[in-house]
Amino acid sequence: MPIEEKTFEKPLELDQMFVNMGPQHPSTHGVLRIALHMEGEVITKAEPDVGYLHRGIEKLFENRTYTQGLVLTDRLDYLSSMHNNLAYCIAVEKLMGIEVPARAQYIRALVSELNRIASHLIFFGTYGVDIGAFTPFLHAFREREMIMDLFEMLCGARLLYTYMRIGGVAKNLPEDWTAKCREFTGFFPKRLKEYDALLSFNPIFMDRTANIGIISKEEALDWGLSGPVLRATGVNYDVRKFEPYSFYDKLEFEIPLGQTGSTWDRYYCRMREMAQSAGIIDQCLEALSKQDMPPDIIAKGVPKILKPLKGQAYGHIEASRGDLGFYAVSEGEFSPYRMHIKAPTFINTAILQKILVGAKIADVVAILGSFDIVLGEMDR
Amino acid sequence: MGIILEKTPIILNKIPGGTIALTTADFFINWARKSSIWPLTFGLACCAIEMMAAYATRFDFDRFGVFPRPTPRQADLMLVAGTVVKKMASPLIRIYRQMPEPKFVIAMGSCADCGGPFYDSYSVVKGVDKIMPVDVYLAGCPPRPEALMYAVQKLQEKIGKMEIKENSGATAGQESGARREL
Numbered sequence: 001m002p003i004e005e006k007t008f009e010k011p012l013e014l015d016q017m018f019v020n021m022g023p024q025h026p027s028t029h030g031v032l033r034i035a036l037h038m039e040g041e042v043i044t045k046a047e048p049d050v051g052y053l054h055r056g057i058e059k060l061f062e063n064r065t066y067t068q069g070l071v072l073t074d075r076l077d078y079l080s081s082m083h084n085n086l087a088y089c090i091a092v093e094k095l096m097g098i099e100v101p102a103r104a105q106y107i108r109a110l111v112s113e114l115n116r117i118a119s120h121l122i123f124f125g126t127y128g129v130d131i132g133a134f135t136p137f138l139h140a141f142r143e144r145e146m147i148m149d150l151f152e153m154l155c156g157a158r159l160l161y162t163y164m165r166i167g168g169v170a171k172n173l174p175e176d177w178t179a180k181c182r183e184f185t186g187f188f189p190k191r192l193k194e195y196d197a198l199l200s201f202n203p204i205f206m207d208r209t210a211n212i213g214i215i216s217k218e219e220a221l222d223w224g225l226s227g228p229v230l231r232a233t234g235v236n237y238d239v240r241k242f243e244p245y246s247f248y249d250k251l252e253f254e255i256p257l258g259q260t261g262s263t264w265d266r267y268y269c270r271m272r273e274m275a276q277s278a279g280i281i282d283q284c285l286e287a288l289s290k291q292d293m294p295p296d297i298i299a300k301g302v303p304k305i306l307k308p309l310k311g312q313a314y315g316h317i318e319a320s321r322g323d324l325g326f327y328a329v330s331e332g333e334f335s336p337y338r339m340h341i342k343a344p345t346f347i348n349t350a351i352l353q354k355i356l357v358g359a360k361i362a363d364v365v366a367i368l369g370s371f372d373i374v375l376g377e378m379d380r
Numbered sequence: 381m382g383i384i385l386e387k388t389p390i391i392l393n394k395i396p397g398g399t400i401a402l403t404t405a406d407f408f409i410n411w412a413r414k415s416s417i418w419p420l421t422f423g424l425a426c427c428a429i430e431m432m433a434a435y436a437t438r439f440d441f442d443r444f445g446v447f448p449r450p451t452p453r454q455a456d457l458m459l460v461a462g463t464v465v466k467k468m469a470s471p472l473i474r475i476y477r478q479m480p481e482p483k484f485v486i487a488m489g490s491c492a493d494c495g496g497p498f499y500d501s502y503s504v505v506k507g508v509d510k511i512m513p514v515d516v517y518l519a520g521c522p523p524r525p526e527a528l529m530y531a532v533q534k535l536q537e538k539i540g541k542m543e544i545k546e547n548s549g550a551t552a553g554q555e556s557g558a559r560r561e562l
């Protein structure tokens with residue numbers, strides 16, 4: 001049979017396809033689900049679906065006293081528990097007008113920076129796995145175990161610390177701790193160079209990440225992004241500098257900024273942040289070892305049972321993933337009337353529906369991974 | 381994982397050029413099963429981070445033949461590492477059904493055991509055993525990687541007692557309510 005001429009004239013119809021990514025997907029870092037509509041391999045629509053880890057934490061705060069609530073904050077962003085503790089404590093301290101002693105302030109800054117490194121190390125390791133490089137995972141966890149040891153000496157827990165207290169911190173630094181911590185900060189910058197050689201400037205890795213998932217400055221501000229995702233676009237905003245808490249105004253550090261807002265920029269911003277954090281830790285240790293520092297680690301006169309007056313307060317800090325805030329409303333009871341959590345990952349992830357459109361299916365994992373999401377915080 | 385000869389129901393007979401070993405099918409199949417437990421790469425919440433730490437450098441789960449697989453079709457252990465909420469319950473059951481028999485479940489962490497710190501939450505399933513049979517319960521919030529290793533060893537003990545005539549996992553019979561003792 002002769003081939004009809006018309007067959008060649010008809011335009012090829014592109015395949016419409018629907019792919020459901022998650023909630024069980026090895027690279028969603030938890031239980032995020034993204035519904036992808038595709039034409040061929042180009043994405044035409046992406047809908048993130050959250051709520052697979054909704055534990056009702058905001059509601060649970062209303063049934064806990066202020067001290068008990070602290071335990072729940074750990075479970076929000078479980079990769080950087082110290083930050084969650086800190087933001088919650090700052091909000092409640094504002095509510096009650098508590099002044100935190102200097103020593104506790106430095107210890108708070110110190111442990112938050114250690115936790116930032118630990119959290120970014122997990123990002124580094126798992127992002128490598130997402131892209132297809134397994135070795136960085138093993139390197140990252142080797143260094144992370146050192147930080148876990150430090151935290152274990154400090155408070156006995158490896159992951160969820162509940163180390164901060166309203167008005168200060170739970171314990172003073174143990175003996176030998178400072179020496180061990182110095183050992184870590186001395187050793188870590190060398191490792192960062194190793195990571196650069198291993199992954200950051202690896203040509204295959206750069207090809208896969210440098211030109212995808214680009215976010216412009218304006219978009220980033222419109223969508224209310226924060227943290228490394230925002231700074232990768234070149235916007236200089238960091239709560240540590242702009243609304244200093246925990247004596248960050250007395251510490252010297254730089255804010256690493258990206259240029260193009262691409263996936264690689266987001267990745268590399270975090271890598272540079274780790275170097276800055278190591279510097280901050282050294283400065284804190286220096287300040288803490290001064291003799292004239294009073295030994296108090298908790299504010300005087302904090303009552304055993306907290307009962308703030310009627311009012312409201314908002315405390316926010318720069319957590320590993322962005323601007324984390326706690327908004328507490330008190331009606332003069334033993335537990336808060338309402339506790340709202342401004343979770344950075346929840347807000348950052350919203351932009352996925354915009355930047356995934358037009359991307360190739362193979363890039364979805366690379367783009368998603370660069371947001372460093374934690375579902376505990378996103379779904380609350 | 382080698383075979384410890386003293387503890388094995390085994391007959392060894394020298395023949396020219398080597399040795400013949402005679403053992404029970406139960407022992408041999410169980411030995412193979414328990415030395416290559418492949419869990420599903422699947423984390424729900426905070427406990428998953430400790431699970432990852434167990435796979436990584438210091439704890440190195442590969443030593444026990446535990447090697448994570450990303451798809452349920454290749455996995456025979458489900459580590460429920462984290463809080464199961466009501467929205468996640470049905471996908472979880474679906475993943476469980478996709479795993480080939482024999483399959484095992486470790487409930488890792490207080491959340492998966494009984495709801496843990498969220499015992500009074502409106503959206504949390506208070507224990508994964510409400511929706512699927514569980515072989516080993518592991519307490520802690522989060523359990524340390526060492527504890528997870530202990531749980532896996534307990535599971536290996538349990539697998540070592542399986543009989544092929546039942547033709548299914550250690551969880552067999554649990555769905556009807558009858559549990560096998562360790």
Ligand code: SF4
Pocket residue numbers: 075160425426427461462463488489490491492496497520521522523
């Ligand atoms: S048991 Fe604790 S650590 Fe584990 S998922 Fe629940 S809250 Fe997180």
